Amino acid sequence: MENVSRFGHVVMLGPTNAGKSTLLNRLIGQKISIVSPKPQTTRNSISGIITQGDLQAVFLDTPGLHRQKRGIAPLLLRSAYAALGQADVVLLILDAAQYARRLDGLAPDLRPIVKAVGDGRLPVLIALNKADVVREKARLLPVLAAVSEALPAAELFPISALTGLGVDDLLTALMSRLPEGAHQFDPDEVSTAPVRFLAAEIVREKLFLALGEELPYSTAVTIEDWDERSKPGLTKIRAAIHVARESHKPMVIGKGGERLKDVGQKARADIEEMLGGQVFLELWVKVRPDWTDDRAFLRDLGLGQ
Structure with a gap:
């Protein structure tokens, strides 16, 4: 039986400082997106390319989602949501450590994200990043319940972009959900950015x-x-x-x-x-x-x- 060639775009969304850029660098295996502890570090949608045999995905690391309305912040927000127009798969990254401290489910600033991706049109995977620093795993139960209620079709993956915990399983799931299609890049290319x-x-x-x-x-x-x-x-x-x-x-x-x-x-x-x-x-x-x-x-x- 012939293997099916798959190609698609994975759009990475999430609040500021959730670890999107660190995760992209981990997935690609080298640094293509800048990392900083400060919010709004990523300004442009940075793309990384992963090729695994018959599977090829372009990952788009978008600016962090936020509520600020000054300076270039609105442009960054529009850039993040505009990337959804290219998506075949959506990867939502949340800071597990932050939510473990909240104990009250999803933050209000995530509601627009849920609304944007919750129509069932695209497969949605959720990475609970920084899960390795949450010692009491029971503290994640409220956010797990809130996410499951808001996005019942989404799959959840506790990961650590920093250590690599759970990242391989997440990548396997993402690549398996790509649509059929011919590859658009050479196997050795890792980014579309000049x-x-x-x-x-x-x-x-x-x-x-x-x-x-x-x-x-x-x-x-x-x-x-x-x-x-x-x-x-x-x-x-x-x-x-x-x-x-x-x-x-x-x-x-x-x-x-x-x-x-x-x-x-x-x-x-x-x-x-x-x-x-x-x-x-x-x-x-x-x-x-x-x-x-x-x-x-x-x-x-x-x-x-």
């Missing part, structure tokens, strides 16, 4: 981690120049860090330039690992007043219409 975009995301991740609570949401990163030809074996990258106000510039640069230097060193190491070769990374900070309200610039970043 390497320049991924490099910019790596720089932005290091900024998020370095800036603490100061101004990570007021920064954006663009690749201004990418040179692989002038010196064989070396990729020269010039990246601009955009800030919304002049007063933000010294905060990014740091005393004596130490913060910017540290961000550059850490980003360069990750980019070299991604490219498999040496990288010269030059960073500089540009003031772009109120860039979060600049529609043309947001379009250049892949946000908005």
Whole structure:
């Protein structure tokens, strides 16, 4: 009997800080989506590709769902829900540890998600992430009951994106629910995102981690120049860090330039690992007043219409 070729899109939805990006990186087996303990780290829908024999899935890591209405937050929310238009399977990721502390079922901010995916049109799988840190498993019973009531057809998988607990079973279930179809990517491809975009995301991740609570949401990163030809074996990258106000510039640069230097060193190491070769990374900070309200610039970043 001939094996059936399957292909489809798995859209990953969930509240901010549920661990979607960590899970995507775990599923793919390498880092393609930036990770930070801060909410709204993911701005664009990042795609990862998994091929297992006759099965191929494109996973879309969407911005975290939230209630904020300022800055670029509404754009991120629209981007997350827009991804549902491409979905063949929906993967809802919830923070099990957070719900174990609540003891009152689903949070109100999950109701729009339930409404969006609860019509039965698409298969829905739910990953209760960070289950490994919940010592008293009975504390998960209220959220399990609430999810089962809200989405009775959904399947539940307690997992840990950090340790890999339960992830293989989740992946097997996801891949088995893909529709029949021809593969659209080579088996060795792991993302549809251009390497320049991924490099910019790596720089932005290091900024998020370095800036603490100061101004990570007021920064954006663009690749201004990418040179692989002038010196064989070396990729020269010039990246601009955009800030919304002049007063933000010294905060990014740091005393004596130490913060910017540290961000550059850490980003360069990750980019070299991604490219498999040496990288010269030059960073500089540009003031772009109120860039979060600049529609043309947001379009250049892949946000908005």
